[in-house]
Amino acid sequence: QVQLVESGGGVVQPGRSLRLSCTASGFSFSDYAMHWVRQAPGKGLEWVAVISHDGSITYQGGSVKGRLTVSRDNSKNTLYLDLNSLRTEDTAAYYCAKDLEWKHLDYWGQGTLVTVSS
Amino acid sequence: QSALTQPASVSGSPGQSITIACTGTRSDIGTYYLVSWYQQHPGKGPKLILYEVTKRPSGVSSRFSGSNSGNTASLTISELQAEDEADYYCCSYAGSSWVFGGGTKLTVL
Numbered sequence: 001q002v003q004l005v006e007s008g009g010g011v012v013q014p015g016r017s018l019r020l021s022c023t024a025s026g027f028s029f030s031d032y033a034m035h036w037v038r039q040a041p042g043k044g045l046e047w048v049a050v051i052s053h054d055g056s057i058t059y060q061g062g063s064v065k066g067r068l069t070v071s072r073d074n075s076k077n078t079l080y081l082d083l084n085s086l087r088t089e090d091t092a093a094y095y096c097a098k099d100l101e102w103k104h105l106d107y108w109g110q111g112t113l114v115t116v117s118s
Numbered sequence: 119q120s121a122l123t124q125p126a127s128v129s130g131s132p133g134q135s136i137t138i139a140c141t142g143t144r145s146d147i148g149t150y151y152l153v154s155w156y157q158q159h160p161g162k163g164p165k166l167i168l169y170e171v172t173k174r175p176s177g178v179s180s181r182f183s184g185s186n187s188g189n190t191a192s193l194t195i196s197e198l199q200a201e202d203e204a205d206y207y208c209c210s211y212a213g214s215s216w217v218f219g220g221g222t223k224l225t226v227l
Contacts (some may be wrong), residue, residue: 035216037164044121045156045164045207045223059214072183095163104154106164108163 002026002097002107009112016086022096023078028055030074033099036081037109038092046092049081050099064090086116105112122146122208122219129225135196138222140208141189148189152211155184155193158221159204167195200226 008020022034036048049060049070058070069082079096093111100106123141130136131160140153147153153171156164166175168184171191180197191210203226207220 008151036184037196045218047209047216047218050216061215097164100166100169104166104169105156105164105209105216106166106169108156108165110163 002098004098004107004109006094006096006109009094009114010068011092011117012086013118014086014088014116017082017084018086018114019116020081020083020094022081022109024079024098027098029077033102035077035097035099035105036070036079037089037095037097037108039095040089040092043092048094050074051079055105058060083114086114087112088116090114091116120217122210122217124206124208124219126220126224127223127225129227130198131227132198132200134198136196136198136224137195138193138206138208138224140191140193140210140219142191142217143189146189146210146212147186147191150213151169151186152212153184153186153191154209155182156207157202157204158207164207176218193206195224198226202226 003025005023033052035050051058051070071080094113096109097105098107155168157167158164167182171186172184183194185192206222
């Protein structure tokens with residue numbers, strides 16, 4: 001079955017950087033686009049970014065545009081999210097999700113928590 | 119891209135039906151009609167329960183159904199069960215981006 005496992009979260013100071021990873025199994029990772037979605041504590045879901053199956057196309061949401069890089073290593077079945085110049089408002093659980101036909105997000109991980117605090 | 123609009127909370131008794139509306143704009147729901155719905159229990163990742171407005175993934179109960187009219191999509195849960203108590207989010211494709219609703223907390227009384 002499809003499994004997505006995020007890692008790399010933790011406590012980080014404002015202005016610093018962090019790399020999140022998402023390891024996929026149970027499907028042909030290189031055939032599917034992948035998303036990142038975040039959720040601030042007690043708040044709703046916010047779409048962050050998408051990357052095409054081969055990494056050639058990426059799009060980002062408005063609130064994080066320019067401060068993050070999404071990438072993937074299909075040989076390792078792993079998706080990455082590099083967060084830069086972190087702000088307190090970036091504190092959230094970050095989820096990776098598998099894409100369905102560039103229309104929907106069909107499988108999600110359990111999330112990794114990033115806390116930005118001095 | 120502004121978030122889609124959902125009611126903050128709804129409630130119903132076991133066996134009853136409830137409907138959650140999700141209102142967007144002509145830039146998202148009204149153009150693409152690619153709305154999905156997600157169920158999230160506390161401390162868990164979201165689960166897809168409907169996509170392309172009305173389609174159910176394998177294994178999702180037929181008690182979950184969807185509809186769409188103009189810029190508004192709706193999720194209906196019939197024959198409410200205690201396990202349906204969760205947060206529900208709508209999501210729409212918006213042309214190279216995706217936008218979520220603010221979420222609706224369903225309480226089963």
